[in-house]
Amino acid sequence: MSRVGWLILLFLLACGGAVHFELNIVFPDDGSDAKSYTESIVVMAIEPADASTCGALLDGTALPDNAGYIVESRQEVDPDALDLVLTQVGPGRRLFFVQALGVSGAVILHGCADLDAGGGGAEVVTVELEYI
Numbered sequence: 001m002s003r004v005g006w007l008i009l010l011f012l013l014a015c016g017g018a019v020h021f022e023l024n025i026v027f028p029d030d031g032s033d034a035k036s037y038t039e040s041i042v043v044m045a046i047e048p049a050d051a052s053t054c055g056a057l058l059d060g061t062a063l064p065d066n067a068g069y070i071v072e073s074r075q076e077v078d079p080d081a082l083d084l085v086l087t088q089v090g091p092g093r094r095l096f097f098v099q100a101l102g103v104s105g106a107v108i109l110h111g112c113a114d115l116d117a118g119g120g121g122a123e124v125v126t127v128e129l130e131y132i
């Protein structure tokens with residue numbers, strides 16, 4: 001690799017490139033077996049504006065990709081997936097918004113976590129789902 005190539009690589013590493021997140025999704029423990037009614041899970045890493053909150057996503061006053069809620073990474077996974085990893089998430093504050101979809105495709109559960117992402121190795125985020 002050329003000297004310039006190494007300098008660019010070092011610059012990208014020093015600037016805190018993308019972060020990889022291990023996701024722990026917690027279903028409600030109310031005896032309803034909510035996980036069995038879940039067909040798929042949509043996980044989004046949202047780059048929020050300063051005033052953006054998880055509360056606004058959860059109460060429906062804000063939607064993903066609205067102003068101040070730019071979806072940086074989106075992944076749809078099986079609810080039984082053992083290794084949930086969200087990649088290519090930049091450093092800084094992120095909202096991790098999760099929706100559980102039922103057989104009809106309707107959102108039946110959702111949850112959100114507000115986290116400051118570092119600029120290095122893997123991180124872990126836990127999102128507790130609740131009924132809509």
